[in-house]
């Protein structure tokens with residue numbers, strides 16, 4: 001959503017919040033900055049910048065680096081570089097996917113300090129799963145001696161339709177969850193603020209704040225595992241749509257007639273053609289046609305369910321022609337969906353995660369060829385196509401980004417949690 005211009009007037013507190021937010025965002029985007037450069041980038045006066053920087057330094061949030069010309073103390077020199085101290089605060093990111101939960105403790109720049117994973121049976125009630133998640137978060141914080149008042153909050157990226165206002169997972173068919181009050185359940189147990197959103201949207205936000213999307217005006221993050229989803233960033237902000245339903249790219253119709261039925265009630269949707277279940281189903285068909293082929297051999301060796309997808313990719317990398325053709329077709333279908341997305345959004349960057357980054361060598365060439373060929377005019381040429389900056393950690397970093405963005409960067413104030421200086425900054 002584009003940030004609205006303020007129509008309701010401003011009071012000094014709100015103005016200070018907006019100024020602080022502008023300074024924090026400038027640090028995040030540009031790294032080291034002098035006071036003079038901060039003033040240029042934010043349009044704020046040098047006096048305002050000096051005061052804000054002094055407040056942030058007193059809270060241990062920024063540090064002044066030695067001036068290249070003068071190594072001695074340089075009180076308030078406008079060109080002395082400053083930077084954020086990411087270690088001044090932490091966030092917890094919880095990535096909820098089908099049967100797995102991954103939890104990370106990150107610094108203020110979304111870098112993982114420690115993490116842990118838990119599995120859950122899909123028949124276990126959501127409340128029980130979340131209670132165990134809360135226990136694991138407490139154990140993680142205890143193991144790393146993270147003081148509770150250094151934690152900005154907890155972000156949860158959950159599969160399915162999520163209402164970010166209420167923190168409720170409205171419907172996650174692949175998890176079997178319906179109307180699960182994730183935020184309330186975790187806040188009650190942890191006593192920390194909790195922010196909840198869809199997990200792919202969270203990953204898009206992480207790229208926009210900490211990853212490859214920092215300079216992208218319009219960006220889409222596409223993720224495929226059990227389902228396929230997109231997170232959309234416009235003007236550096238998440239675009240959620242009017243009812244938090246934007247980005248359901250998995251349900252774009254690719255085959256209008258005769259496609260497989262989709263769990264959404266439609267048929268021929270992208271995720272019936274490109275997702276882990278779709279690839280495994282097609283791989284089983286390929287293997288049945290050639291029982292002595294490379295794919296059949298690789299699948300026979302993959303005894304555990306979670307290694308079957310890796311076995312399919314391994315057979316393709318070993319040169320199995322039918323598997324390569326099947327995957328190339330998955331890339332082609334994805335490219336059609338992305339060409340449609342490009343025609344509507346005109347993004348300058350598309351990032352791909354999940355199985356697209358796991359098998360980028362096998363899927364990206366076909367995705368790119370179809371996207372560039374099918375998008376309108378030169379829109380397909382103009383868009384950059386890359387895999388996620390965060391690999392398999394995108395979900396956890398994304399979830400932490402939800403908390404950091406809402407409770408720290410966009411809050412526009414030095415939160416209570418980081419007001420105790422951890423290290424004396426040179427001011």
Ligand SMILES: [Zn+2]
Nearest residue numbers: 251262264269
């Ligand atoms: Zn569908």
